[in-house]
Structure formats: C-alpha cells, structure tokens
Amino acid sequence: MPQDINIVIGGEAGQGLVTIGQLLSKALVRAGYEILITQSYHSRIRGGHNTFAIRTGTVPFHGPRDTIELLVALNAETVALHQGELASQGLIIADAAFAPDSAAAVAVPFKELGPEKFWNTAALGLIGNLLGLPADLLFAGVEATLGKKHPEALAINREVLDHGYQWAATRITARHFTLAGGIAGGNRLMLHGNEAIALGALAGGVKFCAFYPMTPSTSVVLSLIAHADLMGCVIEQAEDEIAAINMAIGAAFAGAPSMVATSGGGYALMTEGVSLAGMTETPVLLVVAQRPGPATGLPTRTEQGDLDFVLHGGHGEFPRAIFAPGDLEACYRLTQRALATAERYQTPVFLLTDQFLADSSRAIAPFDPEQIAPVKAGADPASAKAPYRRYAITENGISPRLLPGVSEHLVVADSDEHYEDGHITEEQPVRIAMVEKRLRKFAGMKEEVLAPQHEGTPDAELLLVCWGSTKGPVLEAAAILREQGKKVATLHFAQVWPLIPEQFLDLLGSASKVVCIEGNATGQFARLLRRESGFALPHRVLRYDGLPFTAQYIIDQLGQVPAQGENP
Amino acid sequence: MPQDINIVIGGEAGQGLVTIGQLLSKALVRAGYEILITQSYHSRIRGGHNTFAIRTGTVPFHGPRDTIELLVALNAETVALHQGELASQGLIIADAAFAPDSAAAVAVPFKELGPEKFWNTAALGLIGNLLGLPADLLFAGVEATLGKKHPEALAINREVLDHGYQWAATRITARHFTLAGGIAGGNRLMLHGNEAIALGALAGGVKFCAFYPMTPSTSVVLSLIAHADLMGCVIEQAEDEIAAINMAIGAAFAGAPSMVATSGGGYALMTEGVSLAGMTETPVLLVVAQRPGPATGLPTRTEQGDLDFVLHGGHGEFPRAIFAPGDLEACYRLTQRALATAERYQTPVFLLTDQFLADSSRAIAPFDPEQIAPVKAGADPASAKAPYRRYAITENGISPRLLPGVSEHLVVADSDEHYEDGHITEEQPVRIAMVEKRLRKFAGMKEEVLAPQHEGTPDAELLLVCWGSTKGPVLEAAAILREQGKKVATLHFAQVWPLIPEQFLDLLGSASKVVCIEGNATGQFARLLRRESGFALPHRVLRYDGLPFTAQYIIDQLGQVPAQGENP
Amino acid sequence: MTTIEQYGKFDTAWCPGCGNFGILNALKQALVACDLAPHQVLLVSGIGQAAKTPHYLNANVFNGLHGRGLPAATGAKLANSELTVIAESGDGCMYGEGGNHFLAALRRNLDITILVHDNQVYGLTKGQASPTSDQGFVTKTQPHGAPSAAFNPVAVAVAMGTSFVARGFAGIPDQLADLIAQAIRHRGTALVDILQPCVSFNPVNTFKWYKDRCYELPAEYDPTDRDVARRTAAEFGERIPLGVLYRHDKPLFEEHFDALKQGPLHRQEVSRTAFRQVLEQYR
Amino acid sequence: MTTIEQYGKFDTAWCPGCGNFGILNALKQALVACDLAPHQVLLVSGIGQAAKTPHYLNANVFNGLHGRGLPAATGAKLANSELTVIAESGDGCMYGEGGNHFLAALRRNLDITILVHDNQVYGLTKGQASPTSDQGFVTKTQPHGAPSAAFNPVAVAVAMGTSFVARGFAGIPDQLADLIAQAIRHRGTALVDILQPCVSFNPVNTFKWYKDRCYELPAEYDPTDRDVARRTAAEFGERIPLGVLYRHDKPLFEEHFDALKQGPLHRQEVSRTAFRQVLEQYR
Numbered sequence A, B: 001m002p003q004d005i006n007i008v009i010g011g012e013a014g015q016g017l018v019t020i021g022q023l024l025s026k027a028l029v030r031a032g033y034e035i036l037i038t039q040s041y042h043s044r045i046r047g048g049h050n051t052f053a054i055r056t057g058t059v060p061f062h063g064p065r066d067t068i069e070l071l072v073a074l075n076a077e078t079v080a081l082h083q084g085e086l087a088s089q090g091l092i093i094a095d096a097a098f099a100p101d102s103a104a105a106v107a108v109p110f111k112e113l114g115p116e117k118f119w120n121t122a123a124l125g126l127i128g129n130l131l132g133l134p135a136d137l138l139f140a141g142v143e144a145t146l147g148k149k150h151p152e153a154l155a156i157n158r159e160v161l162d163h164g165y166q167w168a169a170t171r172i173t174a175r176h177f178t179l180a181g182g183i184a185g186g187n188r189l190m191l192h193g194n195e196a197i198a199l200g201a202l203a204g205g206v207k208f209c210a211f212y213p214m215t216p217s218t219s220v221v222l223s224l225i226a227h228a229d230l231m232g233c234v235i236e237q238a239e240d241e242i243a244a245i246n247m248a249i250g251a252a253f254a255g256a257p258s259m260v261a262t263s264g265g266g267y268a269l270m271t272e273g274v275s276l277a278g279m280t281e282t283p284v285l286l287v288v289a290q291r292p293g294p295a296t297g298l299p300t301r302t303e304q305g306d307l308d309f310v311l312h313g314g315h316g317e318f319p320r321a322i323f324a325p326g327d328l329e330a331c332y333r334l335t336q337r338a339l340a341t342a343e344r345y346q347t348p349v350f351l352l353t354d355q356f357l358a359d360s361s362r363a364i365a366p367f368d369p370e371q372i373a374p375v376k377a378g379a380d381p382a383s384a385k386a387p388y389r390r391y392a393i394t395e396n397g398i399s400p401r402l403l404p405g406v407s408e409h410l411v412v413a414d415s416d417e418h419y420e421d422g423h424i425t426e427e428q429p430v431r432i433a434m435v436e437k438r439l440r441k442f443a444g445m446k447e448e449v450l451a452p453q454h455e456g457t458p459d460a461e462l463l464l465v466c467w468g469s470t471k472g473p474v475l476e477a478a479a480i481l482r483e484q485g486k487k488v489a490t491l492h493f494a495q496v497w498p499l500i501p502e503q504f505l506d507l508l509g510s511a512s513k514v515v516c517i518e519g520n521a522t523g524q525f526a527r528l529l530r531r532e533s534g535f536a537l538p539h540r541v542l543r544y545d546g547l548p549f550t551a552q553y554i555i556d557q558l559g560q561v562p563a564q565g566e567n568p
Numbered sequence C, D: 001m002t003t004i005e006q007y008g009k010f011d012t013a014w015c016p017g018c019g020n021f022g023i024l025n026a027l028k029q030a031l032v033a034c035d036l037a038p039h040q041v042l043l044v045s046g047i048g049q050a051a052k053t054p055h056y057l058n059a060n061v062f063n064g065l066h067g068r069g070l071p072a073a074t075g076a077k078l079a080n081s082e083l084t085v086i087a088e089s090g091d092g093c094m095y096g097e098g099g100n101h102f103l104a105a106l107r108r109n110l111d112i113t114i115l116v117h118d119n120q121v122y123g124l125t126k127g128q129a130s131p132t133s134d135q136g137f138v139t140k141t142q143p144h145g146a147p148s149a150a151f152n153p154v155a156v157a158v159a160m161g162t163s164f165v166a167r168g169f170a171g172i173p174d175q176l177a178d179l180i181a182q183a184i185r186h187r188g189t190a191l192v193d194i195l196q197p198c199v200s201f202n203p204v205n206t207f208k209w210y211k212d213r214c215y216e217l218p219a220e221y222d223p224t225d226r227d228v229a230r231r232t233a234a235e236f237g238e239r240i241p242l243g244v245l246y247r248h249d250k251p252l253f254e255e256h257f258d259a260l261k262q263g264p265l266h267r268q269e270v271s272r273t274a275f276r277q278v279l280e281q282y283r
C-alpha cells in the first residue's frame, strides 16, 4: 500500500485535463488522502503542452516529485515527453490510438467507453478505480460541478464513468495503486496558494483591492472577487498597475485596509507608488507573485528572481517588511500578519510568493473563523488633540492616523517632505526629523521579525538555507538525506526583511557546510544574508528554468555544488 | 591675496540672482580664476529663498564651503538666514533699505545707482570692483547675454554697471577681495554637471533622447536640445517616463545610440523598461540625477538615496553597470564610457548623479574634439550568416546585433524568453542557455571595471570611502585633516557596479579606521560593499537634509561617528 | 452655514499675477455655495503648481504623485463615498503623465469632480510644452515649437460621453465658481477644464489672449444635445466657449458594488459568520 | 514584386476559430499589396494574444512590453524613418495599459500604422473586461458586469483629429486587407480598430454578433467631413460602421526634426567639427 503516488495528467490546453485533475483531487481529499497539485502550463489558451500533477498518499507533501507512477496521456506528445520519468512500477494510460508499445502502457479503447465528449469522465472512472476510490465518490464530484449547469448530462456522465471504472477493474490486472486508508476526514479545505492568500486577506480585514490582471497573481483577486459581496469588499480592475497602487493608497488613506496583487512587471510600475506609501505613511499590502523574467520572460512558470527588486523598489528611504510564505498555512497566516504590520507601521508591506506556490493546491486543516483578528484602519478621533497633526513626531516614529471625513479634524497627507501637519516644507531641521521619524518605525518592525525556522541539529554537517516556496522541496530533500544517514538541518526564512542576524548567525556558523537553495540565477538571498550578517554563502543550489524545485533536483545538485562568485 | 573667496548671492526666485551670479562667474573665468558654483533653490518659480554661491580663487575647488566672505543679499531674509555664516573678514552687501546694523554691512543706496530694473547690473559692477575685475570684462558678459535680444538696453546697462563699480571703488574702502592673478587662460569651458553629461553624450555618439521633465535631470536634456540640430540628434519630450524609456529602447533597436534622463520618481516608472532592455539586449543609457525622496520629497535638493534602487530596479536578472562620476571631467568621460559599455554589452547602463553635481558649475580645461570615439550601433550585416539569429549563443554572451531594415536579414527582438532567432519559446534548455548567456556578459563587464581612486598612504589611520559627487568635499576634508597632521587617505568609487573586491579589499583592510561617507540615511553603499566584499563599514558619515556635503560638515561629523547598525 | 472664512487664508508659493489665485478663490466660493464644511471635503492632487492648491485652503488633503491624483481620488471615493472628493491638478498632471487615468475616470463615472488648471504649459518644471500647449508653442525644450497637436480635453470628454463637461476661465471667477459648484453638485464625474494664465512661462496664452477669445455659452445652449456639444467642444482658437458644454445623467460607478450599499468601508466590520460561509466553499 | 509566400507560414499559439487568423492573413495581403518586402517592415507589438502576431510572419519584429508597443514604435520610426513601422496589439494593450501612449501617438502624427485587434476582452490572461468591453459584460473578474462605459477608440480618435481612422472586421478579410493597405499608404498616423471575435472568452461579441451589426460605409460617405465623422464614429451598438471613418492630411511629426532630413540616424556620423562648435558655446 504505497504512501506516495505521483499522477501526471498531460495534454493540450483546452483538452480538459484540469477538469479530470480537479475532480480526481476532490475525490482523493474526500476519501481522506493528502494531495499536492502542481500545474504546468504554457502562456496560451489552447494547445501547447500542459500537465496537472497530483501527488497523493497518506503523508503530507510539500513539493512535487520527478518520477511518475501514473501517467495519463491525453495526447501523444505527453507520452513522448514524460515516458522517461516513469517509475519502475509506473503505468501509462493512453488512448489506443497513440499508446506506446511498452509493457508499462495501458492502451484504452476510449471509443468503446463512450462518446468523445465524455472521454474525460471515462478517464476519471478508470484512474479512480486504479487508485481504489469508490465510483460513487468520483461521481459526487461530477454531480457537484455539472449538476446545476447541465443536469441533462448527468446520466450519460454516470454511464461513461462506470464504463471507465469497470474497464479498469476488469482489464488492468497487472498493477493497481490502491491507497492505504485515508487519514483525515472530509473536513479539510482544498486550496491553492493564491486562495489561501485571499482568505488570509479577508480574515485580515482587507476591504479594498485594485489590480490589473497578471499571471500568476490574478487568482488572488479572483478569489477575493468571489467573496466580495459576502465579505463587504470593493475590488476594482484598474486601467494599469500604476492606477492600482495609487487607488489602493487612496482607499487606505480613506480608511479601507487595502491591497494590490501583481507580478514582477506590474510591480515595476508600482514602485513609485510604493515610495508614495512610504512617504505618506499609508498602509498597503502588495502581493508579488514571482515568475521568470526579465521582462515578459516565462509568464506561466516559476522563479524567485525578484527579491532584490521587491526589497529595493521605490526611490528614497523608508521602512518595509517582506514576508515569503513557505506553504499554504503560511500564506493564510502571513497575509494577515502583513496587513497588521502595514497598519501598525503605516508603511508598505509585501507578501512575496511565486507561481509554484500560487498555483499548487493541497488539502489542509480548516481555518478557525473565531481566531481572526481583522485590522481596523486609523485611530479614534476622540483621542486626538487639535490641531491634529498627521505626522506628529513620536518616539517610536508612529503618528496617530485619523481618517478624513470621520471627524472635524483635517487630515493632510503629502508626497513632498512635510511639517507635522502634513503641509509642504523644505526646512532642513524638519526634513531631518521626518527622515528619522520614518526610520524609527523600522526599529519597531525589527523587534517583531519572525525567526527563521530551523529543523535538525545545530551542528549538522549540511545546513540547507532557503526562503519562501522552496521550503517544501528542501524539507523533503533533507528528510531523504537524513534517511541516507547524513546529518542535515534546514533553515527556512518566511520573513526575508528585515533580517536579524542574532536570530540565525549561530546556526549558520555551527554547521560544517551551508548551502543556500533558491530559485534564481544569482543567489539573491545568499548575498542579502551576507550583507546583513557578514556570513558568506558561496555554496548554492539555484534553479532558473521556470520549474519548481523538487527534492530530487536538490539532492542531485548538492552532489555538485562548487562555491560560486557573485553575479549581477 | 586670498586664494579662496566664497560669494553667496541670496534672494527670492525671480529677483535675478542667477543672472548676477552667472555674469560674475563668467567674468571670473575669463579673468582666469577657478570657480565652483552651487545653487540652492526651492521648488517654486517666484519667491522662496534661493542662493547662488560662487567659490572662487586660484586653486580648483571640488565642493562648496560653509563660511562666506561676500554675502550679496537681495532681500532681508537673506541677511537673516546667512549673517551667521559670515567669515571674520566677510562683508554683507545689501540695499540700504534692509542692510543690517553691523560693521560687516555695506548699505548700498541702489536707488541712486539707477532704475530698479537695473539694480542687478549695479550689483554686478559693485561686486566686480570689490574682486578687482575690470569693468570692461564685466560688461562683455552683459553684452553677450543681452546684445542680441535687447540691444536698446545696452547703454543704460553700461551706465548702471559703471555706477555700481564706481560706488564700490570710492565708498567701500575697508575690505576689498582683489584676487591673485588668474592661473588659466580664457580658454576654459564653464559647465555644470548636466552640461558635462550632455557633452559627453554627444561625444559618445548619442543620437536619440526621450525624456519627461524632472528636476534635477531636465538640464541634461535642455543642453542636448540646444545642440540637437547641429549634432544631428532627435530629442523628444515623451508623454511620461514609461514612454521615454520605451522610445529610447525602440530607437536603440533601430540603430540610434539612445538615452533617457530622469530622477528617482521617473526612474521608478522606467524600471519595467530597464528589464525590457536587459531581456531584449538593447543598449540604453539612463542618467538618474538623484534628489531626496521618498516620493516627491525635496525636488530641488540633493541626496544619494537611490543607489540600491538603481542597482536592483527591473524584475528578473540581467547585467548592468552603474557609473557615478565625482566631478565634471568624470561626467563627460564616464557618459561616453557608459554609452560604449551599453553598446558593447547590449544592456542598460546607468549614470548616477545628484542635484549637487548636476547643478554645480566649474571652469575646466576644454575637451578635445579629436579625442572622441562615438559608438556606432550594430554590427556589419555583411558579416552575418543566414538565417541571422539575433540572440546567437556565444562564448562571451554577446550576440552580433544587426539593425532592422539595413539588410535583408530580419531582426527579431522579444521580451518573452526566446530562441536564438528571437521567437518566443518556453523550452527549458533554451531558457537555461539564454539566462546563462545574458549573465556571461557580466563576466566581461567585470573585467573592465574602473578601479576606485585611492589617495594617500595605504596604512592611513583614517580611510574615507565615498562614491559619486561626494568626492570633492571628501578630498578637501582629507586635505584639511592632513594639514592638521592626520594620516588620512581617501577611496572614491566612480563606478559602483559591478564591484571587484580585489581592487580595494587590501586598501580597506590596511587602514586603522574606515569611514564611509554618503548622502543618505541608511548607508547604502557601505552595505553594498559588505555584501560584495565581506568588509563591514559600521562607521559612517551620512547626510540627508537635502544639502550637499562640505569639507567642514565631514570634519565635524568625523569627530562623532559611532558605529551604526543596519537601517532599512 | 459654511462661511468662506472657514476655508482660511494661506501664503502661497505662486507667482504674483498667476491665474491660480482666481481658481483658488472660485473653489472656496463654490464650496461655500455647496455648504460643505472643510472636513467633508477631500482634495486630491498630483504634483505641479496647480497641485499645490489643496495646501492653500482648509480641507482634507491627499497630495500624491505627479499624474496620479485621479487613481488616489478614485480609491478614496470608493472607500468612503460620504466624502466630497475633488481631484485637482494641472494640465500636465491630468492630461500628460495622468492621461490614462483621465480616460479611465471618465469611463467610470464615480461621483467626483475633476478640476484642471489648464495653463497650457508645465509650470513647476519651468516651462515645457504640455499636452494642451498650442501646436508650435515655443519653449526651451521645444525650440522649433511644440510638435504635437494640442489635446482638447473637453472634446475628448464629450466624445467619451462624460456626464458633466465644462470649461471655465480663471479670469472670470464668478462664472468659474458657479461652474465648480455645479460640478460638485452633479451626480457623476464632472470635468471642469479651467483656462489659467501662467505669467512666468506662457507668454502666448495670456489673460488678454483668453479674454479676447472666450465667450459664454448663450442661455439657449442645450448642454444635453450631444451633437451640438461635440461641435462646440471642438472649438478652440479664435473663439473659446465657456460654460457647461455637455451634461447628462448616467448610473454611478459606486452603485456597482454591493459593499458600498452599507456606507463607508471603514465602518464595516468583518463578519465571522460570513467568513465561515466563505471557508465552506473550499470544502 | 513581393509575394505572399515571402511572408511565410508559421504555427500559432491561437485557438482554432479565433479572429486573429483573419487579421494575420489580411495583414500579409496588405503588405503584399503595398509591395513591401519583409525586411522593409518593422512590426512592433506589446503583450497579449494579438501581440503574438508579429511572430507569425516574416518581418523585423520588436515584441516589447504589455501596453508599450506604441512608444517603442515611435522611437524606432524616429531612429529610422525608412522603415515601414506597424504597431500591432490588442485592445487591452493599446487602450488599457497603453492608453496614454495611444493619446500621445494620435497627437504626434508620425507616419506609422496602428492595428488594434479589438476582441473587447483580455484574451491571454483568460477573460477579464477590457476598455472596449460592453458595459455590463460579465466575466469572472466582473461578475456583476463591466462597470465602466466602453471606450470607443474611433470616436476619440476622430475627436482628436487623427489623420486616418478606420474600423475593420476580422470576419471580412478582403475589406480589412484593403483598409490596412490604405492605412500603410497613408502619410501620417493611421488607426485601424479591428473587431475580432475571441471564441474562448467573449461569448457575447461573436462572429455572428458582429456580422449582424456591421455595415460598410456607403460609397458616398465623405471621410473628410469631420462633423459627419464624429457622428458616425460614435455609432456602436445595433449598427457598427466599417471603413475609413475619417481622413485628412496634416504635417508629419518627423518633419519637425532637423536631424531627420539627413535620413536614418544610424547612418549619420558624429561630426568633430560640429562638436567643436558646440564646445565653443561654453567658453
């Protein structure tokens, strides 16, 4: 009874592989299994080669796997491209028309199972049977999806599903992948990273979001929009990203906890606005979902190439924080934390993710609605003295923030350097005081930094350092290496700015060898760690081909990490 | 015979203080003196308090000075604000109406010298006399400026000038500041930093510039426009900065060596375009003249707060170089070098200056037109094999760049990841090859990095590290400290990226104490040095009130530099 | 009753004789005419000489980035529709750097007022051509004259079916105050393009130049006739019409959002019950 | 003589049945009709499904950023006015993200052609409302329907006095090829807004929807009459006019620059004599 089965469904965009994948995943989750979904798609609407991979079993998974137990090929290209990744016990499910001539291949006569329009359903039944899932459970998903829109199609779907199910039961005798009993109830939530962020945003009190569509960030906003009416939010598609950030700042100024979501190129257009938020001391959350650059790059793939840019985007100097969640729970939790940090310190705060984390789904324990602590914008006007001074110099740098129109106090925010009352000035002493006030807020932010998460003994022979979405594959690689008898530890940063060397310098120093693992070509986080702590990390495992890390990739690369020089 | 006289003319915008200042400067240069002009103005057209400071004498000056020998006050506010900065032998020249009651004050009855419209000319004559300049020389400047536009006003101007001159000769007997004989001929050029950059750009072969007005960068473009017809350039005011950078990239693609000029907020809007230049491998020069941020900040003041942003602006990873000239000669020289670097490596290259360097003028030895080596865009199509591949993978990462329309070879540039022929791809091996090809160019760029300029003994007790425009005041401070018997050395970086630790690590290590001096609040360059070389520079002299460094400011601060922690 | 004194008197950084003074006064008059107290008003501006206006009267102020006043105003209005939101800036800010936001704002039809100080030049940056500069207008940056055709904001606004389109002149402050008051009272996006002499950088389009050309739309002019409005809005040259060029009612953008039916967003608590329902959907 | 074969045949990443195919063919036909060889042509695009077009025929290509095709095209044309420059992209790219450049390009009147594949939706990002989406158009991001009024590009172009304004339809490729050829031949900025069904994300404005509404301007239509053009360009709904809506001659932007009288910039050497004269001015 295998604990870890990797199912890859491949085909063209438009062939419905996402539908099969999602229905199958839903059934697996309902049956109590763990899943991890990773999608790979081209930047096109129809055609191209796409895959929908489901890793499933009875233990939680944090990253994708390279080898495949069950390859479901909707076209010949899929066979050609992925045949080589088949595990020794793996099977290829393909239509008889292009099934390869191989012992691992199951040539399915789809024609005989039903009309072409319903082959997806047949495939679902077939795979479900191989995995030992009940046919009724599989059909329940079809019903839920199709029931309302096309009730007339339910009967034929059931029929074809059963055909597929039966065909597998009787004709695939060699290998089945019946899973061990499910571990968790049907109680769990099935989410991808962007949905977890959207839920975190709603839980955190977001009331306004402006955006301009950009892969892989758009589905954050799609999820917000789906709940906007119920949750009382305003979501507006702006004319461009510049408008989006300025709208969010305007809305935040007027009292709505606000956010934007974008990717590298859109973020580039927002950097002037980031600086405006810093200067006007307006809280705003920016979700930046990374994809490979430069420029348009690989729009639907993954990378961690924008850390430096997110850290330094915006002219002039002002405090910011950057969270980089490593998993779905952190997406939910840190989005709330980011909103609270932005509100408390009245400054822009970032959630930095990537396409891999954004699009990959898992089933997780449900969040508790009673535990949420949504931010409330602004201070109580009753406590303010007249004349109200928006930028009053304070010890911790935080000035009381009133909302305009809520009381008779006038609120003046200015992008120029300003007096305490918000009006323009060029006086040197005021300038100095304001610069220092803004930077004092950073001292407070530093006291609240999330410590990086360390796993393993401090005196490991190998310490794997990572940040953001690379967490899962790194943890898995470490586990595998430990099983091989190596003393391996991991250090994961879910907050990459500010960095507090005292939190990690000892750990870095006590390992015999430290390797930094990140999804870019120049080792941006390794360099940042050196800048902030003085600790050099010349050993690196990098990836920049657009695919997410896997444990196997890391282990393979670790075999051959030379110390690397600096790059641009 | 003093070698160093500091003249400050102060008044409201619109009172004509720039005219007096420029005519006086011109005369001083013609008479063979050294000058250094520093302007300080408010972000308004009329009113506000502005100053035009001329430091003059027989030695070259690299930075402004705090104390004043000759304060020319066009209004009472100037007296109030600057009286305290007067040197012990200093004089205040002011209209009798508001001249202070002080031994240092010369109350001038301007009413008696001529009609109010010409009081500026009277002041010019008066100061010229005090400095020992011939009246004819002073008038030559008036003639050159006014002659064409208002010939009818020449006679009266001459008359009033003479009145001022005579009045000083007869009535100011106490102190004159007659300068020692001039050292250089009338052969020199009088330029400010932005003019030197424009000349460097023309010498370097610039044929296209697009811009959107932004202080303090606009005068680079004004200078280009003034010579556009003669030099065969196209300069276009774009609808916004995004258009400016994309126009420059389009023009460069089509064969015109191209540039933009802007400041922090405009640069923010250009960062997506910077990434596009990196991806399409299009040469483009960005002149970024810094002013204090965040956001609109202090639009007419100076700062060095955008180093991190210029280094990391643009999503994704690609090579760039950043030059930061320390003086006018370097503005001219490095602009040419920047253009050549951009063309050779087909990537964006930066010239990073600031308001102080942009606006401050000196007289310098003339450039030699025979020495220029303008870049030529693109390679010879005759040498290209068919099918031409714009992004052919090469050992040094540089692909032959043909221009579109010049031969039958088709040139395809793409912002998506691409094949060698420029067409879109998402293939992993191609992606990897292209990332590595682009980064290989960086290896070549590193071999050409300008070494930082070191002055003084290697084993100094104090090493002052600086970059860009801070050079002059730091050199002067070091000279003063040496006179006081201290063993002081300086290290100035005129190229701040890439950094080559081998070029400076020994020098940093051998000084007893190293202090980094820069015009921002967080020590950006110090942090960068640590990131790249591992050498920590906790001792810093920073300035962020909008004013340029002076030697005195540095010396004062050096007395009290504690080691500083990191800031945002 | 609001009085003009409540709006205060401030020193300005403008040149003596600038058209901005007339606009500032007209704005105050209009606010008083609409009986709005300073704290009910939010002025949002960009950067430029015109964009400094909000600093010179009592009100809530968001003085944002050059060209980006409109999106900030849009966000603020969506967050709190009880505020009277006025976006005010120069021609460079609104039609140049901010051109895309101008188009989008006219398409949205939020209940905001857009005041553009149109001096046909970039003032604060010392006299470059702006989008509304006359073609051929000579400046230091356009020594051969502005090469592009002038942007006619009211013609474009009418072509886009903007719900209120007017033109005023800083030199006729009473009419201007009236136009601004009408714009504020209008339900929907209201544009007032205001001709404003710049004595420092626009030696062509002077007070006299405008005076000689401007005429008030006659009483019988019907601002709801779009065909006439299109033709009238195109006029700019020998004769320049002042007044409400075009006006019609259309649905407000705000009405589109369920959440806004409950009032300003800052007053709306996050409901745990609702959030529980949201979570259910991921089961 | 150029033949259509010279422009090649390429695999595309478009959906079967997409209107883009008709536009691609019409473009090739037009280039052949203008007797332009591939190397004489520069296609500049942004990002989107439409923006991929330049990859599907032989020509010089600059495929830049989303929304920024026009400025890149402007720079390229100014650098080398011998190139036939065509800026081609989607409605989101040209009128949404690139709206400000659209306005500026129409004001400039460079000798370039602007082709907009107007499918009234964002295709590549999977179906959000675009500026030209009908108000009320329902998408996943606009579940209550697009809240803004639709942008009418030809109405704005006529209001701005653009020198050539036309509308075509991907479903009538011969007329479209003719309009594109006219636009290329026109001296000045020529806009062709091209109605393009998107079979994947626009279930409302389908081939049939357009077919039922589109009509060709009659032979007696006078495209030089601006008043008529203003009214005709405003039509979009029950009836949609196709053809050249407005056309007139005006001076080219290029003529404004002394340097361009000497031909493409890359052919012009830097003169040391001229530079010496420049230096003289700083004496």
Ligand SMILES: Cc1ncc(C[n+]2csc(CCOP(=O)(O)OP(=O)(O)O)c2C)c(N)n1
Pocket (backbone or CB within 6 Å): B212, B213, B214, B215, B241, B265, B266, B269, B296, C047, C048, C049, C050, C051, C065, C066, C089, C090, C091, C092, C093, C094, C117, C119, C121, C122, C123, C124, C125, C130
């Ligand atoms: C992003 C950006 N680009 C450029 C500037 C510089 N800038 C400030 S005001 C201005 C023009 C102002 O013109 P206008 O909006 O017409 O206002 P006016 O001064 O004429 O009232 C410019 C270009 C800036 N502040 N920010």
Ligand SMILES: Cc1ncc(C[n+]2csc(CCOP(=O)(O)OP(=O)(O)O)c2C)c(N)n1
Pocket (backbone or CB within 6 Å): A212, A213, A214, A215, A241, A265, A266, A269, A296, D047, D048, D049, D050, D051, D066, D089, D090, D091, D092, D093, D094, D117, D119, D121, D122, D123, D124, D125, D130
């Ligand atoms: C700065 C930036 N923002 C957003 C995107 C994402 N994006 C790519 S194409 C597109 C919309 C395309 O719509 P349209 O121009 O109408 O072209 P179509 O696909 O419909 O042909 C968007 C929003 C991007 N690439 N860059």
Ligand code: SF4
Pocket (backbone or CB within 6 Å): B045, B046, C013, C014, C015, C017, C018, C019, C020, C049, C050, C119, C123, C124, C197, C198, C199, C200, C201
């Ligand atoms: S520069 Fe022009 S617009 Fe600005 S204040 Fe002076 S006159 Fe007014």
Ligand code: SF4
Pocket (backbone or CB within 6 Å): A045, A046, D013, D014, D015, D017, D018, D019, D020, D049, D050, D119, D123, D124, D197, D198, D199, D200, D201
């Ligand atoms: S998504 Fe629409 S526009 Fe894009 S190729 Fe498919 S049908 Fe055409």
Ligand SMILES: [Mg+2]
Pocket (backbone or CB within 6 Å): C048, C090, C091, C092, C117, C118, C119, C120, C121, C122, C123, C130
């Ligand atoms: Mg203006």
Ligand SMILES: [Mg+2]
Pocket (backbone or CB within 6 Å): D048, D090, D091, D092, D117, D118, D119, D120, D121, D122, D123, D130
């Ligand atoms: Mg489209």
